[in-house]
Amino acid sequence: MTTEYVSPEGLRLDGRRPHEMRHMHAVVGVVPSADGSALFHMGNTKVMAVVYGPHEVSNRTHQLHDRALVRCEYSMATFSTGERRRRGKTDRRSTELSLVIGQTMEAAIMTHLLPRTQIDIYVQVLQADGGTRAACINAASIALADAGIPMRDLVVSCAAGYLNSTPLLDLNYQEDSGGGPDLVVGYFPKLEKLSLLQMDSKVPIETFEKVLELATEGAKAVATFMREKLLENTKTLASARGHLKL
Amino acid sequence: MLSNKSFVRKTRHGKVVKVVREHYLRDDIACGALFCPTCDKSRAKLRDTALNIVVIDTNVALHQMDLLENEVMSDVVVLAVVLEEVKNKNLSIYNRLRTVIDNPLRHFFVFSNENHKDTYIKSLPTETPNDRNDRAIRVASQWYQHHLGAAKVLLLTNDNDNRRKAREDGIVAETVDSYVQTLGKPELLDLVARSDAMDVDVEDLRPNKKAVVYGEHKVMSEITAGLHNGRFHQGKLRVNRYNPFEAYVGSESVGEEILIHGRQDMNRAFDGDVVAVELLPQSSWVGSEVGKIADRDDEEEEEQVGLVPASADDAPREFKLEDGKKAAGRPTGRVVGIIKRNWRQYCGSIEPMKMPGGSGGTVQALFVSADRRIPKIRIQTRQIANLIDKRIMVSVDSWEPTSRYPNGHYVRTIGDIGDRATESDVLLIENDINSRPFSEAVLACLPPLPWSFSEEEHLKNHAHLKREDLRHIRIFSVDPPGCRDIDDALHCTPLPDGRFEVGVHIADVTNFVLPNLPLDVEASQRGTSVYMVERRIDMLPKPLTEDICSLRADVERLAFSCIWIMSSEAEIESVRFTKSVIKSCAALSYAEAQARMDDSRMMDGLTTDLRNMNRLAKIMRLRRIERGALTLASPEVKFEIDTETHDPLDVGMYQVREANMMVEEFMLAANMSVAGKILKEFPSCSLLRRHPEPTPQMFEPLLRTAAAVGVNLDISTSKALADSLDLAVGDDPYFNKLIRILATRCMTQAVYFCSGELSYPEYLHYGLAAPLYTHFTSPIRRYADVVVHRLLSAALGLSSLPEQLRDMPHLTSLSDNLNYRHRNAQMAGRASVELHTVIFFKKRPTDEEARIVKIRSNGFIVFIPKFGIEGPVYLVGKEAKGSSGSSNDGMWEVDDEHQIIRSTDGSRTFKVLNTVRIRIEVVEPQPNRQKLQLTLIM
Known part of the structure; x- marks a missing residue:
């Protein structure tokens, strides 16, 4: 018998309903020495993002005269999964994720305002429980905002899948291993545009549309949460500088 | 609220990892x-x-x-x-x-x-x-x-x-017991399973009061450890259908089947249980001593007379007595623990017993299952008087080592013993066949009745189906007489250039059975229609089966057509598939079609079509046989049933005419064409049908028999086998057919599978010598065909494929169910024929000619061609067998190699495939257990 990812009572394995996300938690500015940093939790998936820049391009040959160079490095902590294993930064998965996250962030950053500079984004997964890709983009987005880098819009991300003929929002590791499709979107909430869409499996177009819609809805919810957190952070900063009386 | 569940788990590589999972607690649960x-x-x-x-x-x-x-x-x-x-x-x-x-x-x-x-x-x-x-x-x-x-x-x-x-x-x-008592319905108490916890209340715990009959089962941890270090072997226990004291455990770790001999070593395991087995020391392995017809006499059990097995799946297990292995015997073991029980509900009757005085009290009774593989079950009942002459259903609750029989409880009554309807119901239940009427929800999915074709509706409104209007073509159907569910029709139009346009038109069931509606779900669970001797259990509700889908004559019906252009030499030049609307001009029976072809005076269009088709079919058949397709024979019997009493009036072999073979040939061709088309479009999720190549071991019994009568069979390929079967001609006309019948039962059955699960060479259909095969031509009575219709329709771009059919695991579980249902339907059909055979011979003991198909140590197995039944004939009297236990009793000698049994004084000799005269009669050795008995007429 196949696993019941959604019980007939409408609950998922971890007690969520199909359209519910995991608990989110975000802390802005966790690494004071960096220009921007953030910690982002999506349930048990915990990700830290650190941003340096804009600064001078370290390797001159890579310098771009009309825009900023955005570099991203993704890694997983040795202790991020149940089985502790040293993970390289150059394996296929990490390279791919570095590129995906980097490109998604680059699309949001107004690079043309910062020519001949470099922006470094480091994302590290502290604990992995499915949906690391989305969590990394969200963390990086907050860190970029923290660093004060000009962006077109916040870029938010959320994943959705399809198991037991039900679209499920924000899959955890157990559901991710269920073999169904896992679709990740990057989304500009203000512009209402998608900047990233990834999925590795074949699904009928009707299903795809449902899952995509769900993922986008999820992304909007992430955006609301993220704005709240950033606003909260800005208020704290403002009051610290005496601009705002709390 | 959030809580984390954490636990440690061992990975496949033996590492221990800590797994942490989120666990959300909610306040919105009603x-x-x-x-x-x-x-x-x-x-x-x-x-x-x-x-x-x-x-x-x-x-x-x-x-x-x-x-x-x-x-x-x-x-x-x-x-x-x-x-x-x-x-x-x-x-x-x-x-x-x-x-x-x-x-x-x-x-x-x-x-x-x-x-x-x-x-x-x-x-x-x-x-x-x-x-x-x-x-x-x-x-x-x-x-x-x-x-x-x-x-x-x-x-x-x-x-x-x-x-x-x-x-x-x-x-x-x-407790359950006291709760049921408060409900005030004492008969319900029979339904309450007895459990140890309840016994504790009443019984005193005198230790060692009861003798231990069976060995204790090992605890699970010990079993796991034993399996790990190779001391125990795990597998599913299969009890020999023909001898309930023998069972087999297919074990991967041993590589061959482990034999379990006797109830003691089976240690309370039921058929189908997953068990842990310990091998016995090699010295006590069972050697050549097996092979007697009935083995033990501690309970009166012996081989039954029954229908001829249709394939290796039905046939009694044969031991491979190769010379080298003879001394060593087969791996023999005993059950040490049960990993997973396969208890279900069993049908049967109460063993006749003396009625206790008074009524209403609780009585212990022994239940005898209709399935011989199941041991007797002890039940407690308060209504023994009501149950004694009934067929009842019983569940098993427990089997203690101190108890010779398992404990169970009464579930429900089916009907009176001996009543034909009851016995039929028992067959259905035993084969897990749903014969309940269709539910409201299912019937609600039917189109409004009476249904009729409308041009507006089916040609214009559903233009995307590109349904072709084939009503002008002379289409006809050929089926068994009295067939109400006609799912195929044919046409054959000569083209001006000497070629032919040949079409096979199949009822467009998927036009009415839409995916995932209750009707579809019900049909997929039923899997197939079941044909009993006196009734038919439909897969689809009657209006669809007999009217809306049935391609009856002179009415417009929707069809899914497969149309070939064939050369006059029956080469397929092109094929196309289309949804269509047809109007059959004649629904012929095989006999009618045959008569038309044979009657040289008839020159009308329909007859000419038939003759053309027959000519093409013969060429196709020949070509198929050249490719290596086997012409196998399975004797099918047909009853003539009294319409009033439903008693069988006459029984005889089903007659196969050229017309049958003609229709079959085109159905095969359609199935093969469709298989190719859907596989091309959906390489990983097509539903196909394969027939695995039999292993040389499976041919062992056939080869031994053949060698004994001096026939040499080549089993290297299906082609070689087909050729050598053709050459196996004896001195009498039936000899060849007999060899073919024996060959048929060496093979396993063909099965449905999902194409993504296997690789291309495994798709082979051995019997048909076809690299690809599927079922397309009977969607009214087989669900596999419904699936294939959907696949084909999607392959043609006429509709989208329902989501589940793209899902490989789902398709695999679907095909497993279809195989299971298909097999059960066949078993039920056979059992029904057996039941009617008994009813038939009850009134008329008959003497008939029979052929010996196998020599056993105390007799032989005969096959009676006229009635298609097979059973043992004992040369050694039962008393003699019981007294000494040795096989021959000094009166008969068996020559295993030549398959001869002869009396020691040399007066009588029986050789395999010899003809003997047999008396068939019904005996009742135990009350309520009627059976056929075959005796030799000296």
């Missing part, structure tokens, strides 16, 4: 009571009028399922923790429980206690998982009491400890 003032009532089921809201614990669900299925149990709360435990322990009980829960009339409600913020509990440091779950059940019951008022909620548990603790917590708790 209690499910319709009268609850606070909770959401959209899914509520528990009624205000109910006497009690009953909460059950896991063991009640596991052991008292028959009671729960009875409609007196309603307004029951099934906790999520209970469901989860049941699911892990016994999937079939879980499915039954789910069915009850899904039934809106039963008012069973699932309460997700594990995700409710007030009822979720963490296990205490010293608590075992079982104790924790018991506590969770108590906490949930308490919550219900608090939530709905204490008087209403009742916890049912047979566990004394749990009940005591519950009462301490102020929960009203009862």
Whole structure:
């Protein structure tokens, strides 16, 4: 018998309903020495993002005269999964994720305002429980905002899948291993545009549309949460500088 | 609220990792009571009028399922923790429980206690998982009491400890027994399974009072360790259909089947149980001593007369007595533990017994199952007088080592013993065939009746189907006489250039059976129509089966057509598939079609078409045989049934005419063409049918028999086998057919499978010598064909493929079910024929010619061609066999190599394939167990 990812009572394995996300938690500015940093939790998936820049391009040959160079490095902590294993930064998965996250962030950053500079984004997964890709983009987005880098819009991300003929929002590791499709979107909430869409499996177009819609809805919810957190952070900063009386 | 569950788990590589999972606790989980003032009532089921809201614990669900299925149990709360435990322990009980829960009339409600913020509990440091779950059940019951008022909620548990603790917590708790007693329906008490916990209350625990009959089962941890270090072997136990004291465990670790000999070594395992087996020392392996017709005489059991096995799956197991292995024997073992039980409900009757004085008291009785592989089951009943001459259904509850027989309980009565309808029902139940009428929901999916074709509706409104109008073509159908579910029709139009346009038109069932509606779900579960001798159990409701889909003559019907252009030499030049509308001009029977072809005076168009088709079919058949297709023979019998009494009037072999072969040939061609098309479009999710190549071992019995009569068979390829079968001509005309019949039963059956699961060479259909094959031509009576219709329709771009059909695991489980249903339908059909054979011969003992097909040490097996039955003939009297136990008793000698049995004085000799005269009669050695007996006419 196949696993019941959604019980007939409408609950998922971890007690969520199909359209519910995991608990989110975000802390802005966790690494004071960096220009921007953030910690982002999506349930048990915990990700830290650190941003340096804009600064001078370290390797001159890579310098771009009309825009900023955005570099991203993704890694997983040795202790991020149940089985502790040293993970390289150059394996296929990490390279791919570095590129995906980097490109998604680059699309949001107004690079043309910062020519001949470099922006470094480091994302590290502290604990992995499915949906690391989305969590990394969200963390990086907050860190970029923290660093004060000009962006077109916040870029938010959320994943959705399809198991037991039900679209499920924000899959955890157990559901991710269920073999169904896992679709990740990057989304500009203000512009209402998608900047990233990834999925590795074949699904009928009707299903795809449902899952995509769900993922986008999820992304909007992430955006609301993220704005709240950033606003909260800005208020704290403002009051610290005496601009705002709390 | 959020909580984390963490536990440690071993990975495949043996590492221990800590797994942490989120566990969300909610405040929006409804209690499910319709009268609850606070909770959401959209899914509520528990009624205000109910006497009690009953909460059950896991063991009640596991052991008292028959009671729960009875409609007196309603307004029951099934906790999520209970469901989860049941699911892990016994999937079939879980499915039954789910069915009850899904039934809106039963008012069973699932309460997700594990995700409710007030009822979720963490296990205490010293608590075992079982104790924790018991506590969770108590906490949930308490919550219900608090939530709905204490008087209403009742916890049912047979566990004394749990009940005591519950009462301490102020929960009203009862045992199942006492609860059922309060319902005031004493007959229900028979449904209550007896459990140890209940016995403890009444029986004193005198140790060693009872003799231990069987060895103790090893505990699970020991079994796991034993399996790991290779001391034990795991596998599914299969009891020999022909000798219930012999069983086999197919073990991967040993590489061949382990033989289990005798009830003692089977150690309380039932057929189908997954068991752990320990090999016996090689010295006690069973060698050549096996092979007697009936083995033990501690219970009167022997081989039955029955229909001829149709394939290797039905045939009695044969030992491979190769010379080298003879001394060593076969790996023999004994069961040391049962990993997974396969208990189900069994049909049978009470063993005749002396009636105790007085009625109403509890009586112990022995139940004898209709399935010979099942041991007798001891049941307790208060209504013995009612049951003694009935066919009843019984469930097994337990089997203690101290008990010779398993304990069970009565489930329900089927009907009177000997009544044909009852016996038929028994066959259906035993083969897990759903013969209930279709439900309202299913019938609601039918199109409005009377249905008729409308141009507006089917040609214009559904233009995307590109349905072709083929009504002008001369299409006809050829079927068995009296066939009501006509799912195929044919046409054959000569083209001006000498070629032919040949079409096979199949009822367009998928136009009416839409995916995932109740009708479709029901059909996919039934899998196939079942043909019993006196009735037919349809896969689809009657209006579809006999009218709307049936391609009857002179009415317009929707079809799915496969149309070839063939050269005059029957080469397929092109093929196309299309949805169509046809109007059959004639529904012929095989005999009618044959008569038309044979009657040289008839020159009308239809007859010419028939003759053309027949000519093409013959060429195609020849070509197929050249490719290596086997012409196998399985004797099919046909009864002539009295329309009034439904008693069989006459029985005879089914006559195969050229017309039959003609239709068959085109059906095969259509199936092959469709298989190619759907596989091309859907390489990983096509439903195909394959026939695995038999292994040389499977041919062993055939080769031995053939060698004994001086025929040499080449089994290297199907082609070689087909050729050597053609050459195997004896001195009488039936000889060849007999060899073919023997060859047929060496093969396994063809099976459905999902193309993504296997690689291309494995798709082979051995018997047809076709690289690809599927079923397309009978969607009215087979669900596989419905699936293939959908695949083909999607392959043509006429419709989109339903989602489940793209899902490989789903398709695999679907094909497993279809194989299971298909096989059961065949078994039921055969059993039905056997039943009618007994009824037929009861009134008329008959002398008939028979052929010896196998020599055994105390007799031989004969096959009676005229009636298609096969059974043992004993040369050695039963008394003699019982007294000495040695095989020959000095009167008969067996020459195994030449398959000859001769009397020691040399006066009589029987050789395999010889003709003997046999008397067929019905005897009743035990009451209620009628059977056919074959005796040699000296």
